[in-house]
Amino acid sequence: MEIDSISKRYGDVVALAGMSFDVRAGELFGFVGSNGAGKTTTMRIALGVLSADSGEVRWGGAPITAETRRWIGYMPEERGLYPKMKVGEQLVYLARLHGLSAGRAKRAVEEWTERLGVSQRLGDEVQKLSLGNQQRVQLAAALVHEPRILVLDEPFSGLDPVAVDVMSQVLVDKARQGVPVVFSSHQLDLVERLCDRVGIVRSGRMVACDRVDALREGGLVRLVVEAPGASPGWADRVPGVTVLEQVGTQTVLELGEGADDQEVLRAALATGPVVEFSRRRQSLTELFRNVVSEEVAA
Structure with missing residues (x-):
């Protein structure tokens, strides 16, 4: 996935100013920066939630379209689940929206909720789950349709150490399968441990982007x-x-x-x-x- 010279303004406020980077097949890419640096705006433009003033998002050399966005797994920082809907029904519904058959969607939900440790909560409403379990369900929602790209905004927020380990392994496994994985996080120790490359964002621009070892050597x-x-x-x-x-x-x-x-x-x-x-x-x-x-x- 390529982010090529994306710019976005809100009146006099410059949210993004020529943001550029790429996420390669099988790569874990850490996207870090201070609050308000432009990370979430970049992700929302990649997903089509927002439109860019200029620049382009590409996948495989071609502009991302509404059809190709169906194959992106997205986890927003603000949980995007229906609070009064049951976990299992909601995940099947979201998988069906991405084009999976009913049977395939049900199997995917069973697989991912088991792996993420929330299989016993399929009949519960989302609002009745702990914040950590809501985060696990949100990740399951990003994975149930077998995405070809993963874009995750603060996926480790609110998780206990055991859940962090589980989620970390899921991301590593998806990358090993050739899926490009980009995630933002303020937990820089995790970014340093997990990621192949890291991009540091400041004031809507990418100011450093390289392998973790190369960035550390350059200081x-x-x-x-x-x-x-x-x-x-x-x-x-x-x-x-x-x-x-x-x-x-x-x-x-x-x-x-x-x-x-x-x-x-x-x-x-x-x-x-x-x-x-x-x-x-x-x-x-x-x-x-x-x-x-x-x-x-x-």
Whole structure:
């Protein structure tokens, strides 16, 4: 699926400004950004819920149409289920809307509710379920018609750790079957663990998009130095170095542009023995904070 230069305005408010990225077959793509960055708007345009002012959404090189949208599994952030309708009846109804026969729809509902742990609630109204179980049913609604693309908006919101593991495995399995999977989430540890690639959105634009390892490698260099004989402030005299954390004899440093890690080592050795001197890649959470900080500073 390709999102190509999508733009959207609401009066003077720019929701999207040339948003572009693609989600490949068999790929888990994490779509992250601050609230209001444009993630949900992008997803709604891909689904045809909203229209773009300019740009195009394509699947297999051709513009997505009403017919091809039937093969997208969509999970909205705001639950889109009928609260007074029974779980089983609702899921069969939604599967039939996507073109499945009655028998095939019933089998799909049984399969997915069993896998997602809500098979015992088929006769219950949605409004009588816990929030976590409503989320499981919402995911089942996105899966019952055997989608060829999955678009999920905050799928892990409100789930307990067991449910997170179940949902994570479902997404991994669908990707292994060749389904492109894109999901947004504020749980960046999950995004980092699950996704092949990540796109970071800021003010309606894609500002970083790559493999998780590549994004982490591209950030500022951090060093962990443990020098038992060093006194506080030992690294302050090294040009271009910022002390991020000092815990006991361990110091975490960030090297600015042009800073020399060998100068740091020499400064540490001048205090006595050095028992640890290692590089540490920033996490996706740290990278995300840096991107958001750039936005605030701008």
